[in-house]
Amino acid sequence: MKFEIKRKSESEVKFKISGIDVSLANGIRRTILTEVPVLAIDEVVFFDNDSPTPDEVLAHTLAMVPLRTPPGKYGLPEECAEGKSSKPCRVVLTLDIKAGDTTILVNSEALVSEDPEVIPVSSKIPITYLPPNGKLRLEAYAIIGRGKDHAKWQPVSTVSYKYQPVIKINTNLCPEDCAKCVEACSQGVLTKKDGVIFIDPDECSFCDLCKDACPKEPSAIEVGYSENAFIFRLEPTGALPPDEIMSQCLKILKDKLVLFGKVFDEALEKIG
Ligand code: SF4
Ligand code: SF4
Incomplete structure (x- = not known):
């Protein structure tokens, strides 16, 4: 598992967790909402x-x-x-x-x-x-x-996550003067400088407007996502600092998993 802070302020924290699946991502979200006292x-x-x-x-x-x-x-x-x-x-x-x-x-x-x-x-x-x-x-x-x-x-007003966006452009299909996908993107994900399109995928909202704007058929731009990386957005109420919320959340989850493992082992022993 890899943890990376993307943005941090008093009112919002954005971080990325890689190497987990959606059930664990949702477990983290639910634990923050319901278990951190x-x-x-x-x-x-x-x-x-x-x-x-x-x-x-x-x-x-x-x-x-x-x-x-x-x-x-x-x-x-x-x-x-x-x-x-x-x-x-x-x-x-x-x-x-x-x-x-x-x-x-x-x-x-x-x-x-x-x-x-x-x-x-x-x-x-x-x-x-x-x-x-x-x-x-x-x-x-x-x-x-x-x-x-x-x-x-709740220690947060809200906590949400989305799959890590993955955006690919087949530049072999792109005419040199075309920047229609860049113009269509209101999130600042795509920028063009010196004839080169740069991609900063984290803010992508999966709206597909760039694909719709692309004159190529099929589109020269692909918008997809990674199944084992998630971008979280957390808005603390201020009751606890965001670092404390995360460390308590992970400790609570770990304790629950240890308990689950113990109960599971006991059940297996009984079954024989
Ligand atoms: S899907 Fe929407 S937000 Fe994402 S890159 Fe395309 S236009 Fe921008
Ligand atoms: S709109 Fe399509 S063809 Fe034009 S630069 Fe973007 S991906 Fe390439």
Whole structure:
């Protein structure tokens, strides 16, 4: 297996994994979405709520505010449920705000956490409005969870993959002055310089417009894909850094495969 980062920023990571098949690619995607644990608000106690948003809707809004999650600091749900966690099981965040003479927008910076490492990933996430002289007072409890139980515990907004595009041009068929395929491609995959067409296949969307534009019959350009290389695009919520998401994902997958191998061996022994 070969892993290669293509692009990385706070809001998006693009990477390529080669030497795997589609089932493993999908296993990685599903594990990121459903198994990598993060903190999210799970319960809210309201003392005052003069906002136009009902308590239950406000509680849901608060639950969807991504919280920075220090890896390994808080107990996993199954350990906490059985009282077996040696780590703290929850973080308390409070919100206590009163509007003045005008209506105000309450956003995530109003949440005060008892743990300075566990704060909203952005201070500008809108929560609700408060009318003049209105009050909002509440206590919220964040716990560790997994995306398979609720989307609020997903470490990513989205994670997707596509097959690695493979584009070939039979230049023997191309007239020197032709660049119709280059003009048809809006993704910047094809460029022509000094009479030579260059191909940068990663951004290809498989739209086939280059093939349609080609005057040759059959087309001198082929758009295909590799069956054992995949380009992933991951948008972290900010709860965990992308490197941490990937390393936790691969560890979880490995542990599951080891467990599966053990159960499989035991089953084989029983069959004889
Ligand atoms: S298939 Fe579409 S995106 Fe890919 S190279 Fe052709 S025109 Fe560009
Ligand atoms: S449009 Fe077809 S013939 Fe023209 S340069 Fe592209 S591949 Fe070659």
